[in-house]
Amino acid sequence: MTRRGFGQYCGLTRALEVVGERWALLILRDLMVQPRRYTDLLEGLPGIPTNLLATRLRELEESGVIERRIAPASHRGVVYALTPIGRALEPSIRTLGQWGTTLLGDPQPDEIVTPAVVVTAVRAAFDAQAARGLTATWEIHAGELTVHAETVGGKLESGVGPAGNTPDLVMTFRLDGLPSYPALIQAAKCGLVELDGDRKLLDTFLRVFGLTQAAQPGAKPGTPGPNE
Amino acid sequence: MTRRGFGQYCGLTRALEVVGERWALLILRDLMVQPRRYTDLLEGLPGIPTNLLATRLRELEESGVIERRIAPASHRGVVYALTPIGRALEPSIRTLGQWGTTLLGDPQPDEIVTPAVVVTAVRAAFDAQAARGLTATWEIHAGELTVHAETVGGKLESGVGPAGNTPDLVMTFRLDGLPSYPALIQAAKCGLVELDGDRKLLDTFLRVFGLTQAAQPGAKPGTPGPNE
């Protein structure tokens, strides 16, 4: 069943044999945010066939990258979570995401943004250097979307939903188009954001999460695909 | 030719739409070492169908990741090389390769090692911290294989073939099995290597290129713990 390998004894090759198949890294990106159930994953990966999700989950579990957990009492069902090996992929996902962000053009008409996408973008944009000696908590609202980010001691904690503690600054965006991360940053730079809390932390946010080197609209990467 | 996208406006997603298809990152890995011709690539990617290589090269060129060059005078023909966008993938390839290296088991019977594989491994293993203030040149020989590595000012220059200047230490391995990078490191640690030059640089080599930091999951800066 397994797709054939590449016939080379090489780290990159092995990595691609394990997580290089279609949808695999996107599944892992969503699991990087938090453990998720089968249907959560289906929802976060628009268009993935259910059988393919099941197949990938099985393969990734066999590879030791993720694990199945019987869900805790409150919700019954199964939960998928990263193993330490899977969590070790975080730098790879962040680095690849940073590269891809530089060639994000305008959104295609059928492209969407999920909470996991925004959290991943926040983590990829995080500049640990700029956050040294800083302790702060932000909350981002845009439509249905709520995401939090907290930095302390040069580290980042971020995830879907409201922050655990009281945020120092709540940023609420009212956008026409997609609440994509570049769009949020752009809006924040233009002041198109409602602020609640310590307003000085807006500039701080832009310094730490501001994509200083990314995403020029109009940089066309060729055609990633007019679907359908 | 409908390249199917993933329907998300996301950096990682876009990256995978551009370089996520089978063989693409391996082609780019080989081009990362040096510009190569069509047949060089065929040789370095055992088992790739010729039509698939041609298709990938066309797609990657359209995406602006690589470019076709009319070869210089000496050999006529075409040469493929990375654009700046393609070269920007180097951290991603190195990071993914480091992850994959941690799950390299024993070589499968049909797996081989190419020069580009070893050079990529050398670059992935390079510890810039350990190389600070160090200036040295090594040359590695193992069977047909010749690779050089030179560090100066905390940076690394490495490639296929002998070094440009006279190497400070030449290491010649006589291995039974595959000259894979882990096997070379293992052999070097056991002293199973012929040395020619400054023998003290063997220990230095192992400190700088010795894969000491393999598989340390969980201790990543900026990585939140598992939340629930």
Place this chain on the structure above:
DNA sequence: CCGAATCCGCAGTGATACTG
């Protein structure tokens, strides 16, 4: 020799329906 294009069988994928 280099740089592909062409043809074909099949595995991996996509969409939908269905089940414990």
Place this chain on the structure above:
DNA sequence: CAGTATCACTGCGGATTCGG
């Protein structure tokens, strides 16, 4: 909720062929 089952389709693997 958490998957299987079915089936059509397309991208891939393998071989051969073809034009500079």
